[in-house]
Amino acid sequence: MAFFSDLMSTLFERRPSAPAGASQRPVTELCEALLSSQGEVSGVRLARDILSHYRAMPAENRRAFFDYLAQSLDLDPNAVIEAAKRYGETHAPGDLARLSREAEPRRQELFRRLNQAPGATETLVRMRLDLLRLLPEAPGLGVIDTDFQHLFASWFNRGFLVLRHIDWRTPANILEKIIEYEAVHAINDWHDLQRRLRPEDRRCFAFFHPAMPEEPLIFVEVALCKGIPGSVQSLLAEERELETGFDTAVFYSISNCQEGLRGISFGNSLIKQVVEEVKRDLPQITCFVTLSPIPGLARWLKDQSNPEAATLLAANDPAALHPLAEDLRRLTAEYLLNAKRPDGLPADPVARFHLGNGAILHQVHALADVSANGLRQSRTAMVNYLYDPEKVEQNNESFVTRRKVAASKQVQALIVPRNTTGRKK
Amino acid sequence: MAFFSDLMSTLFERRPSAPAGASQRPVTELCEALLSSQGEVSGVRLARDILSHYRAMPAENRRAFFDYLAQSLDLDPNAVIEAAKRYGETHAPGDLARLSREAEPRRQELFRRLNQAPGATETLVRMRLDLLRLLPEAPGLGVIDTDFQHLFASWFNRGFLVLRHIDWRTPANILEKIIEYEAVHAINDWHDLQRRLRPEDRRCFAFFHPAMPEEPLIFVEVALCKGIPGSVQSLLAEERELETGFDTAVFYSISNCQEGLRGISFGNSLIKQVVEEVKRDLPQITCFVTLSPIPGLARWLKDQSNPEAATLLAANDPAALHPLAEDLRRLTAEYLLNAKRPDGLPADPVARFHLGNGAILHQVHALADVSANGLRQSRTAMVNYLYDPEKVEQNNESFVTRRKVAASKQVQALIVPRNTTGRKK
Amino acid sequence: MAFFSDLMSTLFERRPSAPAGASQRPVTELCEALLSSQGEVSGVRLARDILSHYRAMPAENRRAFFDYLAQSLDLDPNAVIEAAKRYGETHAPGDLARLSREAEPRRQELFRRLNQAPGATETLVRMRLDLLRLLPEAPGLGVIDTDFQHLFASWFNRGFLVLRHIDWRTPANILEKIIEYEAVHAINDWHDLQRRLRPEDRRCFAFFHPAMPEEPLIFVEVALCKGIPGSVQSLLAEERELETGFDTAVFYSISNCQEGLRGISFGNSLIKQVVEEVKRDLPQITCFVTLSPIPGLARWLKDQSNPEAATLLAANDPAALHPLAEDLRRLTAEYLLNAKRPDGLPADPVARFHLGNGAILHQVHALADVSANGLRQSRTAMVNYLYDPEKVEQNNESFVTRRKVAASKQVQALIVPRNTTGRKK
């Protein structure tokens, strides 16, 4: 096993070093040289030079560089048309190859050749992030993003990802990034991190890519519990008693780490694999749920005309929400079950993610996140999505094909009475 | 370091396991299901089923499967033409994305999705090998190969390859493959292998890909010597004395391992990286040469009308070649320097490889490979190609752009006298 | 985990290198210098020099070296007596320290200081082996062995041993030693080894010591079976069908590797730990047995006066033993149950080992090892010792305190009828 795992070390040891005498030629000239080089003899050096140029570039030069990529390295539609016509007639492999070549902007070949340099993958991911940030003001550069997406979908294919257990024995430089990338319930410092990783009832898992071994792609934090929890503050309480008899694994935080990989989705694979991992190590765990935020709830409440919504929005602190808990739960259930986007999918992004993975809406809680952020975005409400390994495929199927939001009886019951008494809608 | 290297273990541990109840549905139906599945929830299972179906398929079914891939999952030229026209008008990112999608046969998406399953990369490489073997009789299937090449060039990008030192401490299952894949000077058994790996004056390096950690892609065997050797038998002699004062690293055998990756070239990267590796570990080594076979020599001699060639071809054993050594060296030099393919590149494939990497023709030896194979293919002649790290880029440039075969003075001298005086000095 | 496991690499990388200019001083002078050196500054160099001297010594010099160790580095009994008297009076810690010092031959301190050098532990173990071979002719050197035993018992304390799974992915240099050290059923070559390691129903485990990471100390080969096997040839048959539904782990070969560690016992720890390991990985395995040779049986039969024994001894091949199987099983049971050494323990060494570990005599087989060796030492008979994790401690207790040989009813029944009725059933 060890031999195979050591495979990585070579990649790793060859991180970008200070390029002794980086070329002074303009970066576009270097790109042309790289694209026209035959044989790879000088390719690595050119790739390294270009990337090191790029990293040192001031913002305005980056814009010029992207303009060059978008304009000078695009495909030629007429050549594509001609090649497609020809292939339509012959269906010959050689003509398909030619069509493939013509239909691929030269940028893709540039990116592939750049990727030969040590540490290149990470830089290319950051390059796309720079691009994404420019897009609002320069939408035409979107053509570059099309190529990034195409390449990254191939390079970051799930088959190449590696799941790693993150704990207090993980190298500090990785843990530092867990602190930095946590996007749901902020980790304040190393002591806070320790509380998330060290106790026996905590787990953390992340996906990595072999070519970026120091950069987690996505990670999930897991709490082992007895029963399904309804409050994230008690889940994370510093002084909490360590329970025994765990039967439930709670995914209470999932964070994407690489903005430069936006749109390349890892989340569903991650949860699925973590469920398997936990089942194998802890066979006594039989229930897999999330304790999830509801980022769109407050916004939706604002658009409602009913007085309960207004009252909920008016509450200034958790205490004020206490007597309104029933209303909050009811309206939350209504939001999650019935609020839709134009395409018929749930309005709430977290709901779309978990339901799309085959989870069901299991339970809704008021006063579950009493932090300032929890109050702001969802009036303290949170929700459990339940992953039943036996049913995820079927749930996913119904969700994708029929837009059906699977929900437990409890959650359905929250909104039913209203329908029968006719007091609503 | 260790953490990062351990990244691989997860991939590795999840090798294909016996699929409990593999689906009984026809494989093409499974492919359609995989291609149409939204979300990846069932994707891994479908991918695993398809690959396990494929592995168990009798040859005739494979042919049918490839026919399906070629015909049913092709692109639609008219859709490409339409998308190309539209993009030609708008140059909008969305239209480029559509064009990219239309110009890519659905096979590629199928292969990417298949690759989600554990161990899939290896199976896909073997699938291409099966395909390559079918091509002579079914050239139309070549359209599938176009897609394989496109994907593999992306997946096996040099930036993802890992160089590993192979020695007597390497796991046996890897060593077993070194024995199996050695293509130049056969390794007879484990004792022979030991002689290639264990002595202080031997080194071996291989490239691996993280997703196929038990399969070397290409490897090179190196002998450390004092001076440049001119006989492979004395280099490999079982009883040889261990020299001291090494100053030369001899690449005496380079073997590609994966026929399914034909056309995805690793060799030049490998040599370049090994040179760097050896220089770092053994700064006293200053000379890097090959001791290479000349596979095309005997064939070329047959086509020559001069009597020396005929005499050389008539020699039945090395002893008979002894008195002809000078002629052999001269004609070898002539072959390597002057015999060309229609495209102007050297006729000899090994020469093309090393000269294309920036090496020069350094020395020519008679009676250098007296094995049956050496006698047959090159009348015992061998050649040293020299890699001068300072000059490889420049040599490569001249070779690629001007078809120039760089050669040492000694080698040039071998043919000059004959031209001027009509006989050897 | 990986960090901790990497701890070893440093030790390992610093294997003995060719000592540039090893001292020309006599080795005894170097030993005195090492013993008198204060501070460790020169200690490592001296230790390295002494060990490298030792390794290069011709046999006769070794004898002289051992004489020096035995005579010049012994303790002084009078000084011990004086120190003991003083401690008897004062019971002061300082006086105990002095007594400890005086009661320890200077050899021990020498060995400890020698052990500072890279690779020293291995050399010291080999030094003891050299000593053991000299003992028959020079019994007085036995005083040195007393010190070796004392030190090695401390250094090779079970708490420092590491259990490793050995399989086809194990480094070749370790596997080579498995072939070499196999002492029960010889491994012919690498293909034979592969048959012992690679199939799904085979396991192998070894103990290592961190300071000798390339040298297994002891290893056990395990076959997974359905039911308890009664023939080692069918167990090892090359063409055997792979069974499913394993419920039994058979320890069919246990080999000590280091003669230089004779008397430092690892075997019982090994079996106990392997049982735990197998139980964890394969919970369906519930039965743990050996298939063991009976090295003392033929010798014992020779000493018996009954005609059955004579007939058994006269049989020239397995076929001839076929009709005698019942007699063979009965006499084997009698031998194992009743033949004793003067100290009341079983005469058979393998029986002593397993019964001493808490196993019971479970079943006796005729025609179980039909190899030449099996025929010679036990007329083809073999025996299963059964390890019932629940009962090993209790069995061990009875065996150690009351010399009780625990046996199954079947085995007991083999000899009972004969006693009561004078003839078989």
Next chain:
Amino acid sequence: MAFFSDLMSTLFERRPSAPAGASQRPVTELCEALLSSQGEVSGVRLARDILSHYRAMPAENRRAFFDYLAQSLDLDPNAVIEAAKRYGETHAPGDLARLSREAEPRRQELFRRLNQAPGATETLVRMRLDLLRLLPEAPGLGVIDTDFQHLFASWFNRGFLVLRHIDWRTPANILEKIIEYEAVHAINDWHDLQRRLRPEDRRCFAFFHPAMPEEPLIFVEVALCKGIPGSVQSLLAEERELETGFDTAVFYSISNCQEGLRGISFGNSLIKQVVEEVKRDLPQITCFVTLSPIPGLARWLKDQSNPEAATLLAANDPAALHPLAEDLRRLTAEYLLNAKRPDGLPADPVARFHLGNGAILHQVHALADVSANGLRQSRTAMVNYLYDPEKVEQNNESFVTRRKVAASKQVQALIVPRNTTGRKK
């Protein structure tokens, strides 16, 4: 390599787990059972129980436990005397073995057997620490310490220690201990730690023992510099410029980690090995020095009657010491060169350590540690000890045999002028 490094994992994975049903028998009874057990079948369980009892013991019970060890498990001086007499007569190996046995308190065998349990070594080291803390009030328990020292010197033999590079990629649980154990220049928090480990001009190395893989034994922090530095604050300055052209490695902090291993010295081995490590990785580094505190200086100044000493002691802050720098340097040199203990060794403990390792006194600095602690213990003075690999053995020899304090000309010059001008003494 990886296989061998993985050896450790087994040890590691078997850390003490919650003992399911730890025995309720008194711990002394368990000790007797462990000592009298034959075979190791129940030994591990007993050892685990005893250690888990010990860990849970309140302080008063520990005292009783140590009393038991001291009194009930001591040796019998009369039996030693008798065995020594006998061996004096016979010089027979068997009699030496008996003497060895009798001269060893049974405690040692108990500790060896305890060490079979997982994680035992760490607990035994902590047990000795508990003992050391009791010694002032119960000096008679010192007999136990004699045994601990004897065993630990054998177990923690330098040949078993492993040097590890500590950096920002080291597991967090190890780094946490570096923060905790730093004894010279306190590390405030994780950010401070990062500044010590991450920059290119910083290194850190630690010794580990395979049986305590998560506990550093001793570590040294190294700064790479251009020239020899004279101020620890500028060395550690947060905002410092990164220099290039390093030629000097500065050992600016060495910390022993395990009080329970007091007296088992690792420091000199560590420095020697780190020098080799740095030389190999960074051949441009040619100068190896410390920047060391002078813990005994202020105390010594108090005992001096000269007015300069009094003035130095009266200075309240670094600023006040500025004009006194020359006096401070001179008196520091005098202290380090001339102040001795009764045994003739330097009065300063840090001086004893480095001079004893073969370093020389290279330079003395005023205002080199302006922290509160630096002011208190040495009036801001610090000293460079220089390790010249070529001369350490010879320096060590002179120091050990002739008590000679090797010093550079500059340091010697600091005190010479006074002698020549006659103003002093």
